[in-house]
Amino acid sequence: MNWIRQKIDQIKEPFEPGNKLEKYRPAINALDTFLFVPDHTTKKGAHIRDAVDLKRTMITVVLALIPALIFGMWNTGYQHFTQLGENPAFLEAFLHGAYKIVPMIVVSYAVGLGLEFAFAIMRGHEVNEGYLVTGLLIPMIMPVDIPLWMVALSVIFAVLIGKEAFGGTGMNILNPALTARAFAFFAYPTYMSGNKIWVSEASNVDGISGETILGSLAANKEVTYNAAEMFTGVIPGSIAETSTLCIVAGALILILTKVGDWRIILSGIIGAAAMGLLLNALPSMGVEGNGLTNFPWYNHLIVGGFAFGIVFMATDPVSAAQTMKGKWIYGILIGLTAILIRTLNPAYPEGIMLSILLLNVFAPTIDHYVIEGNIKKRKKRLDMKSVKTA
């Protein structure tokens, strides 16, 4: 281990302050700190520090994404082959998916991290680890057949406009991964919605149709999948959103490690269930409703991108509400609006992306009122005091 360290120190020599490559230090540091936690000691304040750091936190999220990602790779192949009437072996299906998805991940990381490094060098700060998660999330929420250059363009938009324009990691208003998806969604709608994009090569091969469940419901067609299939995720959809089972596994990792806030996840589910129940009750109130509103409320929780969004996107601490009470309100509103958009807006068969982005925008407002509550309590105390002494 010591010789590795010596070797790295040798390589880093030209990047040390005062040497000619000094301004590229953040880049070399980012690589170095992935091998070694640096020898930095505390300078001010507390002399000891917790073992946790942002790298560890972000890697935990990546770990939580792995089950859904692996399932997504397999499901991509499985959907493709079964629609062609074949019965693929696990490995065959998985390799087909990996062949499609790994290049997307590579493009996303290469383009995104390239930009992150460039900004770190330009602004002279260390590379933040946030993109490790964003870069994996972006391919996971795309349809599988999206061209790689669109992935690249979406990443550029998300990093430049969604994040760096606001000042970089920790300052962004919108979740960067959803910004990327929203960009692709509105810039290239034919690649992002419709009936022919959700199963690998559906647009080239006539035998494949592969509508999503929400798509069929919106078109008032019968759904041929049962609840077990919806829950395990053997259905068409964006790459990693389909398996509620794997998402629940990821959610458990996030909640147990406290990296993702359980309040947001739970309140999001409560909100969605409440809206689902309300819509289900429409016929008894004399309103006819449509295929989506009559879709049982519990099924709303396990189809489409709702589970993935509420677990991995809504819990992004930077773009979510930051106060404890605020998180409850934020989560419930995401749940309510996600199902509302999904069922009542014919243009968008899925609502979770837009509802999270919408609430991202309102999160500071929610926090503002929670903070005002804290301030009012303090002011009231002061007023009581001055009344007493007056």
Place this chain on the structure above:
Amino acid sequence: MPIDVKIKKGLKLNLKGEAKNSIEQAQKSKTVALRPSNFHSLVPKLVLKEGAKIKAGDEVFFSKYSDKTRVVSPVSGVLKEIKRGAKRKILEVIIEADDNIEYKDFGSMNPLESESSLVKERIFSTGLGIFLNQRPYNIPANADDTPKAIYISAYDTAPLSASYEMVLKDKAEHFQIGINALTKLTGGKVYLGVDKQSASFLKDVQNVELITISGPHPAGNVGTLIHETEPMNRGERVWTINPEDVAIIGEQFKTGKYNAERTVIVTGSAVNENNRKYFKTIIGSEVKSFLTDFEENSRIISGNVLTGEKVESDGYINFFSNTLTVIPEGNEYRMFGWVPFKDNDIHSASKTSLSWLFPNKKYDVNTNLNGEERALVVTGEMEEMMPMDILPMQLIKACMAGDIEKMENLGIYEVVPEDFALVEYTNTSKIEAQEIIRNGLDLMITEVG
């Protein structure tokens, strides 16, 4: 009935290197140092020149803005050296101590039978007032104020801290007299916080409002006690004082002598076990007069690991410190240290390490930052370490932005840096929370006063 303060939020840090419960007389410190920087915001005006002969209790310097804020010599001897820094700023006043301390005689006084104004006059004119700190801002108390209450916490919940039962063992009488004197300084109450579990004499102290404390650190912080009893509002003043200093005041009232005795606990995993105990010494003594056996490549901290200040082995202990902690420096690389659930022998309050499964395990800590400073990303973790009804992240951001109105609204008057020590310790982004709060408070001093 005592007031019961029970805290749930916070963190009990169990560290290796606890000291034995025994007190020993330290070697005589050949010199002692008074450092103006120990009294935040105090700009010193020197009374004496180098070479002057002084007694214990003689004035050495006072505050440029209030001549009643005086610092007196803890020993008798010769003023040996005035160390200055940039712009001739006074860093240290070094006094060479006599073999036998000669005390200035202030005469005795029974505070209970004396006029309040006389008691106050005596405390501030003889340099005892410097032991009193003012909230908000944690700066020396202003003799012209009358605080709404005085707070003493005799239960230090910080890691490896001294037990006041040990420190005040033979000083019960002086402590009581000191309390009696303090009651004359405020129109309100004198609060004394004690460990709820303990059965010491501290629970029988008269003329105080007793607070029994339970829960993890920062339960014993004065700030927590104030928040739970009479929270600070804008424009209010509260004074705080350390328990042993109360005894010094008491002794001076009784005997007329300023006996600046300080009981220091020497602790931490980098000190040899034989050296880990309590020492009786003098305020501002040389570290080497009681720290004799410790490992190389370690950090000596005057104070505890969360809030103390780094000192050198040939340096001096800080004026208010009764703890000297020595821990190993952490200037080592750690391969793949960021992998979750790896290196569980390093304590973490976060659940990305398995260390939470062993709440009673004692940890060997070092000074490694365990990561690098990053943008603030994670939310919710600061709240877990903040028992007060204060939004810690929002207050920190307001301080960083220098938004005075917001700082005031979010409760800046109720906190001092030490209340954010655990926030700083557990923070994922490794921000310097205590310094941010200190800078915020300093901004308030200049803008609001």
